[in-house]
Amino acid sequence: MQDYSELFKKLSGKKAIVVGDVMVDAYMMGKVERISPEAPVPVVSVADRKYRLGGAANVALNIAAFGAEVYLCSVIGNDNMGQIFRDLLHENNLPDNGIISSENRKTTTKTRIISGGQHLLRIDDEDASQISDELKEILMFRISQIIENEHIDVLVFEDYDKGLLSPDIIHRITMLCRQNKIKVTVDPKKRNFDAYKYVTMFKPNLKEFCEGCKIERSTDTETLKPHAKEFMQKNNIDILMVTLSENGILICTQKRYVHIPAQIRDIVDVSGAGDTVISVASLLLTATDDVEEIARISNLAGGIVCEKVGVVPIDVEVLKRKIAE
Numbered sequence: 001m002q003d004y005s006e007l008f009k010k011l012s013g014k015k016a017i018v019v020g021d022v023m024v025d026a027y028m029m030g031k032v033e034r035i036s037p038e039a040p041v042p043v044v045s046v047a048d049r050k051y052r053l054g055g056a057a058n059v060a061l062n063i064a065a066f067g068a069e070v071y072l073c074s075v076i077g078n079d080n081m082g083q084i085f086r087d088l089l090h091e092n093n094l095p096d097n098g099i100i101s102s103e104n105r106k107t108t109t110k111t112r113i114i115s116g117g118q119h120l121l122r123i124d125d126e127d128a129s130q131i132s133d134e135l136k137e138i139l140m141f142r143i144s145q146i147i148e149n150e151h152i153d154v155l156v157f158e159d160y161d162k163g164l165l166s167p168d169i170i171h172r173i174t175m176l177c178r179q180n181k182i183k184v185t186v187d188p189k190k191r192n193f194d195a196y197k198y199v200t201m202f203k204p205n206l207k208e209f210c211e212g213c214k215i216e217r218s219t220d221t222e223t224l225k226p227h228a229k230e231f232m233q234k235n236n237i238d239i240l241m242v243t244l245s246e247n248g249i250l251i252c253t254q255k256r257y258v259h260i261p262a263q264i265r266d267i268v269d270v271s272g273a274g275d276t277v278i279s280v281a282s283l284l285l286t287a288t289d290d291v292e293e294i295a296r297i298s299n300l301a302g303g304i305v306c307e308k309v310g311v312v313p314i315d316v317e318v319l320k321r322k323i324a325e
Contacts (some may be wrong), residue, residue: 260292
């Protein structure tokens with residue numbers, strides 16, 4: 001059996017860039033004790049409000065939890081939620097030198113209303129239009145500066161389809177990484193699904209993979225394998241990792257296919273599980289070539305965060321204990 005303590009030690013001190021759509025995850029926690037007289041909907045008496053880093057910022061948090069150094073590159077609004085976002089970065093000891101504030105955009109905010117541990121409603125306040133050419137150039141400059149000044153091991157594209165990433169910017173960033181021998185991993189969305197070429201690891205969920213490949217949705221891994229091989233060859237992808245929810249993970253290389261079943265867990269909230277999987281897989285990729293172990297540990301990490309309410313980063317000590325079981 002592999003010495004996991006040594007593997008995890010290798011992760012501390014690694015350097016990563018996360019490029020993608022960031023957001024503030026807001027929570028209104030309270031109790032439902034009556035139905036509104038104005039409409040047949042519950043009335044939530046708010047007892048507490050919380051703000052957390054979401055989207056690509058949650059990926060950065062997960063990477064930082066392992067002791068790695070992470071740089072987050074994105075665009076937010078020059079607004080109240082944007083200031084809350086920067087404050088959250090500082091509270092979590094994450095640098096903000098890759099964050100661009102724009103007067104012409106709003107900071108994406110997802111507000112979840114929760115009562116008694118139950119998720120009742122989510123409100124999205126966002127601008128999902130493409131960022132301007134000017135903002136693209138500023139973004140490229142910030143990323144280039146970080147790569148020039150730091151020894152970056154991996155760059156993660158975290159695409160939430162909120163307007164930051166487009167085929168041209170994806171191509172430019174990927175080519176910059178190839179020139180500097182930086183591994184590139186991707187958590188995609190439908191709009192840019194075919195834009196990610198020559199990347200190290202591509203991690204869609206089952207729905208995204210089947211829609212992106214225009215095939216009928218199926219959890220049968222034997223059915224998925226030929227489509228996985230074709231997709232990898234077409235886009236020059238080294239590793240394809242498809243998350244199958246309660247059915248685990250299918251991880252593929254040009255020569256191997258490995259299905260890692262999911263462990264039975266007490267699922268409370270799946271929010272942020274995909275963030276955790278791509279974070280852990282990306283970081284492990286900088287320390288080991290064993291794709292089966294990468295998939296197994298990432299799968300386990302994704303399941304652990306599902307036991308918590310809301311979007312939370314992985315607890316590394318809990319992960320270590322679960323691996324040892």
